[in-house]
Amino acid sequence: MNKTFYLETFGCQMNVVDSERIVDLLDGIGYRQVEQAQQAQLLLLNTCAVRDKAVRKAYGHLGRFKPLKDADPSLIIGLGGCVAQQEGEQLLKEFPYLDLVFGTHNVHRLPELVDAIEVRRGKAAAIDFLDRETRLQLFPNRIGSEAVSRFVTVMQGCDNFCSFCVVPIVRGREISRPSAEVLAEVRDLAAQGVREITLIGQNVNSYGVGVSGETDFAGLLRQVAAVDGIARIRFTTSHPKDLSEELIACFGDIDKLCKHLHLPVQSGNDAILGEMNRGYDRQHYLGLVAKLKQACPEIRLTTDIIVGFPGETGADFSDTMTLLEEVRYAEIYSFLFSPRRGTRAAELADDTPAAVKQERFDRMLVLQNEISKQSWARDVGQLREVLVEGESRQGRGQLFGRTTWNRIVNFSGPPELVGKLVPVRVTKSYRNSQLGELV
Ligand code: SF4
The missing domain is CATH 3.30.750.210 (Transcription Regulator spoIIAA)
Structure with missing residues (x-):
């Protein structure tokens, strides 16, 4: 029972859940999770392919495992998740120090695959889609x-x-x-x-x-x-x-x-929404926002925005800016368009210079930062119900939890409050969290 593994997870909640499963499965074959790659005999990355940056990040982290493998050839190195699913077995050739590739439908096979590598010292790949x-x-x-x-x-x-x-x-x-x-x-x-x-x-x-x-x-x-x-x-x-x-x-x-909904809009312009194959237009989306606010006046929305989709003009982009002003999202998660192999948008002509896209992106962040600041400032001085999730990293006596709007609030209190809903008066609002006092 003294085998150890190290796992890094990238990407969305689906990968977080898959990684929890990986932890359980490896526990079942006698592997204990460790915090440092240097302490592990099995090194795993659970990857995200949604943007080129995420893929490059995964490869960068994989590269960091190479010196460890050079120093100890008995290490097993594996890559799973969306990059594994998309690139498949060829990763084993591209990265000769990689032993294992497992796709999104094959997490359950991890014990069997690791076991086979331990016994045979060969390589293994499982990337089939399941019925x-x-x-x-x-x-x-x-x-x-x-x-x-x-x-x-x-x-x-x-x-x-x-x-x-x-x-x-x-x-x-x-x-x-x-x-x-x-x-x-x-x-x-x-x-x-x-x-x-x-x-x-x-x-x-x-x-x-x-x-x-x-x-x-x-x-x-x-x-x-x-x-x-x-x-x-x-x-x-x-x-x-x-x-x-x-x-x-x-x-x-x-x-x-x-009272929080993440409702990805991606763009405020109808032509771009059409090219994105989103299945709604700006008017329909704004109609949904109005209905949500009517059903629940306290609701706060967050969204995803893609800037620089192929063919997006300055006027198209302005429609996204006016949409942000109209909806007044609490937060946005914004990305520069990243062509993904196998998708239709990757084939579209794109003649907007990268610098122009970046300037639009930066301008949008300036606008949204101000809107977000105003949204969170509304909480200052107010009593908010916080679900206490744990003791905060800041030190002893500090707890953290979230409001209904998924905002982290740090405040002083005893650890017995973890797991409880408590009233907290918000005293300060920062860019990513709030400070409060237990009432
Ligand atoms: S709804 Fe669209 S953006 Fe969301 S996962 Fe499906 S294809 Fe991707």
């Missing part, structure tokens, strides 16, 4: 948790094929987990003291579509809300075209549902 029935058997189900807040996977994959996105290629088609299983996991987590559940999926609000006899996402949300012990519910990521009236209504009448 629907097998995938249904393999939804991650976390057994045991000491955390206050947990992700629960309700669906995987995506059928939308937004023209810029590699997810349908590396994660496969949409599949919804049976609601009975979701509820069983939530009940189990609640019994272990978990207070907040975030239901996750690439396109979470299309949950249940096309599955006969299954509830839709709004129905699932109401069932999860009925589980005793769960104090808060969140969900991500939502697609605007699948945001139903029923789901909007949930923000008005489910007390446990946090």
